[in-house]
Amino acid sequence: MTITANNALPMVFTDLDGTLLDHHNYSFAAAEPTLEKLKAHQIPVIATTSKTVQEVTHLYEAMAINGPFIVENGAAVYIPTSLFTKQPDNCESQPPFWVKTFSSPRSNYIAIAEQLKPEFGQYFTHFAAMSIEEIAKVTGLSLADAQLANQRQYGEPVLWRGGENEKHAFINAAQALGANILLGGRFIHLCDACDKGKAMNWLAGEYQHQLQLANVNVIALGDSGNDTAMLEAADIAVQIKSPTHTYPPLNTSKINFIYQTQGYGPIGWSEALNFIIDFSALATNPTKPTGELSHG
Incomplete structure (x- = not known):
């Protein structure tokens, strides 16, 4: 795993429709180079979506991602059994996944x-x-x-x-x-009274516990109101520009940094993550100058 200087694992939790996927045609082509960059940095990309487990499994195959994901707006977390050495507490075994549920049927x-x-x-x-x-x-x-x-x-x-x-x-x-x-x-x-933020916090905490990390650095990306809880619970919140609505309002009191993209969908997704990754590389490299993480 790529660990930052303070032993914090960067984790990317991303909405799909209108964020990683184009709002109109569901393509992720514009994000492919950035997905490869994240893989090279060993930064997990975790779909956090309103989609079903069947939809995400199908999409992960196309993206060549083999990792956990959060479905139906935080209703359940699916973790491949190969990811951790120990089955997380209060998870049901549904091979090839461990499943943590937060919702009624x-x-x-x-x-x-x-x-x-x-x-x-x-x-x-x-x-x-x-x-x-x-x-x-x-x-x-x-x-x-x-x-x-x-x-x-x-x-x-x-x-x-x-x-x-x-x-x-x-x-x-x-x-x-x-x-x-x-x-x-x-x-x-x-x-149910579940949301993407609760599920994200639980999974980030499980990563920290299972990998015995001092901390995790949560980056969340989304474009709609159903992403608000996730963005407000993140260390870095990325609001993706939408062709159908303005940026939903956020309570910024607990967010370290907010990035609002200029590009739509996967173009904006790549724009934000490349900015964040490149800044992080500067911030952890003592031979290069550092500065505040800011957008503008």
Whole structure:
């Protein structure tokens, strides 16, 4: 592992859609050189996403990544059994993974969506009520990838078709029925009181414990409201520029540094990480000048 001067392991926790993957075509081509650079530095890249385990497994194969990942907005952490010498506490064995869950089942949130239909049914639909063809159309996924996207185990994505006033009323009603709400780039997610930040903290702590590190240096990247908890829990927060919305507001009190990208999606992803990696190389090399980590 590449360890910084203070024995802190850099770790990259990244959203996928609109961040590492292009918002429109889901390509990660623009990020490939940076992914290779991170591999060369032995810095783990950990998908932290609203996607399902099936989707991430498929994507990791394409990216040649063999590591842990966080699915369905922090609902569960999947750790390859080959990563650590010891099975983490409170993890279930689902070979080839150890799985840490933070959520109740998807069926709870499908039931909440059904309860909301008498009042709001004209304004929304959701994955369980949609055909694979419909999911493919609204997401831009292929039919095969849309099938993977619908193999959810925890929360339920809602496609909103109404106005903002109705949307606020819907959210309030869903919360009154026990749902937590996360706003993604395309969908409203009905889910448990879990989030990407809680899952990220747990996994970063497990790395630190298992590898007996003095510290870890967490870099988180995301573009949407469902990334906020992750970004606010990171040492370095990277907000990826989105073609569909402005940067979501952050509570900056606990973040050491925030980087807002100029590029969209994987272009911005690479922009930020190359800046961070290059600065870190300067900061830990006594033969070169150092300065404050800043963006501008």
